[in-house]
Amino acid sequence: MELRHLRSFSVVARTLNLTRAAEELHYAQSSVTEQIQALEAELGTPLFDRTGRRLRLTAAGGRLVDYAHQVLALVEQARAAVDEQPDEPTGALVLGALETLCAHRVPALFTDYRTRWPKVGVTVEQGDRGYLYDAVRRGAVDVSLTFGAAPTDPALASEVLAHDRLVVVVPPGHRLAALDEVGAEDLRGLGFLATPPGCGFRAMLEDALLGDVVIEAEVASLAAMCGCVIAGSGCALVPETAARDHVAAGRLTAIPLRGKHSRTAVTMTWQRRSAGRPSVAALLVSARAAFARQPVA
Template identity: 45%
Template sequence: MQLRHLKTFVAVASDLNITRAAERIHLAQSSVSEQIQSLEADLNAPLFDRTGRKLKLTEAGQRLLDHAHDLLARTEEARAAVAAATNTTAGTLAIGGLETLCASYLPPLLAHFGAAHPAVRLQLKSAGSGELRSGVKSGALDISFAFGEPPQTPELKHEVVAEEELVVALPAGHRLAGQVTVGPSDLRTEPFLVTEQGCVYRQMFETAFAQDGIRPRIALELGSIAAIQKLVAEGAGCALIPRVAASGDGRIVTLPWTGDNSQVPVSMIWHGGRGKRPAVRLFLEAARQQFKPGDARPRRATPFR
């Protein structure tokens, strides 16, 4: 059983979609299929049920997945032990983040860490908050970054490394565009553009207007911040977003939000059982020291034990 085949199996088992798994691990779909078939031949058991429209794990596949993460983690530990004997830090680090953070916050941190530890291979994946937590929990990701503070779980630790200012995005010709700041009472009659229920950006909106008894009308629900900002530019409504997510479109004005919860935390999440790996430990410390993107206000917090 080859380790690269096992890594590919874990990627497919996580996504239950060969196309998405191939994109995530940077392989052609044909290569992913060939590696899965080779692993099945080696184990003499089908790992996926391919009869339906959706890929499913067989019982044998589920049992392999139960062991796969531990096997891969032990492999990384072995690499780290060998690297420690030669006074180098090596291995692979899979980092995840919300798309906004991957595009703005994380590149400087990854570049700095990569220059300081060239033997560590870095991988970056963009995903939603729920998928990021699941990835850290399963071992598909070593560390992830997201807005907000995640729910407490026994196996996951998190630490707030920064706070990002919330702003209201308005069309450039809006009646409030000339103000210095904007608060709930200014927006009671304004149509708002929001993301779908369950999204972290939607949660920011719901939380911001929860305590004042003022809730603007929701005009549209959209699937992305980029789509929301394009519609703001067209005059379809306003939006509440983190400043770092604001586009540079000249047709949009962003004003600081002065209501409750005017800032949103940026959290770093990792698995407590894997946090002692040298590469993980060094990356966590690098993030604490270097994570100062944009106008965010870094804040040190004690991680959950």
């Protein structure tokens, strides 16, 4: 199986357009078609459905996509590992993080890392936990920063950098605003804004309220959720970091959660095999130092 065939397949699978794929790959369209046909012949099955005017992935093509991404990412990692010098990281690196961490914790880490290692081209990518863990597995993201525990996966390594306190945010003047802390018994019957099912923050809310939670509406973004609370649309459970600026400005009141579910981990995750790359190893060191200098609540 030739790498150029996998690379062409990956681009065609993403664009579902031979003309655009050929332009991106800097090949003639006929060359891209020949490479796809050669890969299909080698695998003994069609990878694209060519009926009608649009390309569609077949079931086999859909299954191949992730493997193609992993192989191509691994080749790039191998090339980077060979090219980099241990005492002078170079190349490209992708740091992925949740929205709240991108806004509040990544800027200082990004600036420190770029100052120390200017020859590394750093890209910061934002996504939810599921996307980020999958991207780390595929090699599309080198290191991710998330809230909560990392998934159990022998290919991944993870480390808790800090813990952030969970708080219930309400508008100033709300009946909970005068409390020093709240527990499940204080929150029963209140309408909460929540992230969609499957999101880590939704699970944190359900754990905190022992499953007895009234969901007023689902909001995918913590920043948007805080904005909705400010506008009077309910209350929400968020990491204190997400609400800190609004609390300082007097737009929200944050009441710490009481009990065993009162904190969430800030977790760094990476591929075990990538830790030998100087650029990745340097980022792990920089992240530990950044969180040690400015620990969260």
